[in-house]
Amino acid sequence: MIKINNLDSHVETAVEHILNHLNIKVSNEGFPLILKEGTALNVSFDLSKIILTYQTLNEVFVGLRLIKEQGLDKAFQIDYPKRLKxxxxxxxxxxxxxxxxxxxxxxxxxxxxxxxxxxxxxxxxxxxxxxxxxxxxxxxxxxxxxxxxxxxxxxxxxxxxxxxxxxxxxxxxxxxxxxxxxxxxxxxxxxxxxxxxxxxxxxxxxxxxxxxxxxxxxxxxxxxxxxxxxxxxxxxxxxxxxxxxxxxxxxxxxxxxxxxxxxxxxxxxxxxxxxxxxxxxxxxxxxxxxxxxxxxxxxxxxxxxxxxxxxxxxxxxxxxxxxxxxxxxxxxxxxxxxxxxxxxxxxxxxxxxxxxxxxxxxxxxxxxxxxxxxxxxxxxxxxxxxxxxxxxxxxxxxxxxxxxxxxxxxNVDFDHFMLIDSANQLTKNYKHKSTANKHFLYNDPLLGLLDTSTEENYPKIYQKHINKMKKAMPYYGRYQYIFETQLALLKVIQKKVNLGVYIRKSYQEKDLEALKKHVKTLKTVHKDIKLFKTIFSNQWHQDNKAFGYEIQDLRIGGILSRIETSIQKIEDYILGKTLSIEELEVELLDYYGGYKNFQKSHTIAEFRYKPVVSVGVTV
Missing domain, CATH: 3.20.20.80 (Glycosidases)
Incomplete structure (x- = not known):
């Protein structure tokens, strides 16, 4: 326990905020905490009292963090000078x-x-x-x-x-x-x-x-x-x-x-x-x-x-x-x-x-x-x-x-938290600054602008990401809601990442049975995206004011609508109502203009919505 003595009201109020954040209790049975102004941050504990010397007020709170890290079961002395002003x-x-x-x-x-x-x-x-x-x-x-x-x-x-x-x-x-x-x-x-x-x-x-x-x-x-x-x-x-x-x-x-x-x-x-x-x-x-x-x-x-x-x-x-x-x-x-x-x-x-x-x-x-x-x-x-x-x-x-x-x-394990990056991680190379999370959510099932950027093993990679995040999910505490968003997104991408590739291949091979299976997958993806939208909406409105979310509604609603259109077009083709699907007749080219030299998604950093969804000028 930590006992706070002889602090002016301004510092005491601030310390109370941080102690609550650190889940440190204030009690008369605890150890006295003595604050002193000095030339550098220093924290010491001699089993009877804690002395926290600080240069600037914000360093008091760094010192409190150091106390939590050390615990109060043994004496310690920490010199913590800053290298940056x-x-x-x-x-x-x-x-x-x-x-x-x-x-x-x-x-x-x-x-x-x-x-x-x-x-x-x-x-x-x-x-x-x-x-x-x-x-x-x-x-x-x-x-x-x-x-x-x-x-x-x-x-x-x-x-x-x-x-x-x-x-x-x-x-x-x-x-x-x-x-x-x-x-x-x-x-x-x-x-x-x-x-x-x-x-x-x-x-x-x-x-x-x-x-x-x-x-x-x-x-x-x-x-x-x-x-x-x-x-x-x-x-x-x-x-x-x-x-x-x-x-x-x-x-x-x-x-x-x-x-x-x-x-x-x-x-x-x-x-x-x-x-x-x-x-x-x-x-x-x-x-x-x-x-x-x-x-x-x-x-x-x-x-x-x-x-x-x-x-x-x-x-x-x-x-x-x-x-x-x-x-x-x-x-x-x-x-x-x-x-x-x-x-x-x-x-x-x-x-x-x-x-x-x-x-x-x-x-x-x-x-x-x-x-x-x-x-x-x-x-x-x-x-x-x-x-x-x-x-x-x-x-x-x-x-x-x-x-x-x-x-x-x-209050979250660092390695568990780093799973937050998963939707972008298609290789182990940190220099691969991918924006796959946005690509594969919004990539159109029929136009397939980014279908040339995928690789056969991507669904397996995403399944591994899903499995790891599921195991860690109980341990995210206050921040669980942002991991729920990521898990829902991973589930969408895992099914959708290569779906356009499969649809195009089956169409070109005139494999109607395979197209029927793809329609079922599209319907599942549609449900998964609706669930993702609900979870992401919870995240947005917990963090932010309502304004700006309308953009997310329009964008996510747009891909839901395109999936519905894709289902209808493929079903009409299977039933013989139409003789072709124009979008699937087109031979795809490299996203970045490399013709048939296809750049893969793990090296594409394109975070803008418009270039991902269409080449149309009115989007």
Whole structure:
């Protein structure tokens, strides 16, 4: 037992939250816990009292986790100095899924126990803005009250809530509305040089200053590759993209300064202007470009794709040439459909963190994007989230100590939890960043765009995944609901993965008996998908606000409808009502344009829905 003495009310409330999460009881019969401020995290137990020395408030909770890991049946002394100054988790709340306030608080508990210092809330238009009724309309936007509530809870845990918005591109959510049409250049990119644009940006930044107490702000500005090629070109004539970018950045920085913000931004546009490829590591940036970038803005080097520390070191060195503050952003791969890729994330994060520590980049962000639907639960990447916190304090390999920490935080066995990746794992090679989970759910039974990417042994692989997850299912505790989603998905894919291949072969061989069997399988798959939809709906609505789920309804409903159409067409053909099935007459080609050189699914990372389901232009 642990007894808490002589704590001020602010710390005591926060400690109570975390003790409940850790399932540690407070009792007069327990050992006293003495908190002291110091220069590094240290925990000691002499069989009579616990002394927890911390540098920052959030380290109190890391210390509590260490106490749980050690137990109180013998004396111990732990020195736990951090190798990294600040670690921040970025939550994407703009790709359909807007995490409920109570779930953000649960996530904050996990971040505190893992050693995070900040939570960056990525909101494109998903925050409330005065007199802007279409901004975040029907998108589940956070209200000011919700932001304040989240921030108050974060502050109790010593975690800084940081605003993250877009001030140049990625504002697709509002491009459809007439009131905003004057401020867009092309696509989702704002019109630089237009005064209405800067009035709008100032309104966003002013709103952030009212909602958040943090003086940090991420102003975005990434991936605006068509900048200056639309209305800007008509209005101002041709200018180099880099010159437009710098001009715009200076205006936005003036606004940030007005409201007391210290801005940071994604750095890719400067590299794209310098050599056209963000990761062209062998090329040099022109000195004129280095000199032109304002020194007051922090540059965020984002990179989620490499597993060699040398690559990150090279890119960090190129960023440091600017003379600006450099922040690194790695990724926890949850943006590839319903199923994450923790296996790859762990390797990439291990390499990037090593490089950051070596090159003295002392601020790191771990992003959790939800591109193209945000189907995966934020909790599906708990191995990646927690591992990065442990890397901050000196861990390296995913070893027994990492697994002990993971169990202490989640009450789930690490190896059991890693089964969450199963639907994407078709080989044992972690570099195979597959999005098979989305491919084989949505692959059309008749068109079969992805039928050339399958292999004969895939159903057996999925059956093994199913068997392992079934055995582990009783041990997932609070997170069982996300594994129920994955198990239901695995069952669908196991039956469906090669079904289109079998149907086409039987049709071409005019094997009517085989086609009858395939119809039965299609009807079973239809039932399995309906069950999956129900289970996934439970997951979505437990985690997120309702808005955005309509996309999942439309997509899953779409594949159910296509299966119904497939059944009808095959049955009509069997009965002789039709003489052919047009889709099955077509000879399939490689998904990526390799003609008959078929690329297999374990090397395809295509997380977008539209290219998977059809080549039609109206989807």
């Amino acid at each position: 600040e670690l921040t988790f970025m939550l994407d709340a703009s790709r359909n899924a807007v995490l409920k306030t109570e779930e953000v608080k649960h996530l904050l508990n996990i971040l505190a126990l893992s050693g995070y210092d900040g939570l960056m809330l990525y909101t494109e238009d998903t925050f409330e803005m005065e007199d802007e009724p279409y901004f975040g309309y029907l998108r589940g936007r956070y209200t000011e009250k919700e932001i304040k509530d989240i921030e108050a809870y974060a502050n109790q845990l010593g975690i800084e809530l940081i605003p993250c918005i877009q001030t140049l591109a990625h504002l697709n959510g509002i491009t459809r509305y007439q009131p905003y049409r004057d401020i867009f250049d092309t696509l989702d990119i704002l019109l630089v040089g237009e005064e209405k644009t800067y009035q709008f940006i100032e309104k966003m930044i002013q709103t952030m200053s009212q909602m958040f107490t943090s003086k940090k702000i991420n102003i975005g500005m990434d991936e605006a590759y068509m900048l200056g090629r639309g209305k800007y070109l008509d209005k101002f004539g041709y200018e180099k993209r880099f010159d437009i970018m710098v001009k715009h950045l200076k205006r936005v920085m003036e606004i940030c300064k007005k409201y007391g913000f210290e801005p940071m931004m994604w750095s890719d546009m400067f590299f794209a202007s310098g050599w056209g490829d963000y990761y062209a590591k062998d090329k040099k940036l022109p000195q004129a470009l280095l000199d032109a970038v304002p020194k007051e803005v922090g540059l965020i080097y984002w990179d989620y794709y490499h597993t060699e520390a040398s690559h990150y070191i090279n890119m960090i060195e190129k960023h440091q040439q600017f003379g600006n503050k450099v922040v690194f952003a790695g990724g926890a791969w949850k943006w590839i459909g319903f199923t994450p890729d923790n296996r790859f994330s762990l390797k990439a994060n291990q390499a990037s963190m090593k490089a950051c520590i070596e090159k003295q980049v002392d601020e790191v962000i771990i992003t959790a994007w939800g591109d193209n639907g945000a189907e995966a639960s934020v909790y599906s990447i708990l191995p990646s989230i927690i591992y990065n916190g442990l890397l901050k304090y000196g861990s390296d390999e995913v070893d027994s100590s990492v697994k002990v920490s993971f169990k202490a935080i989640t």
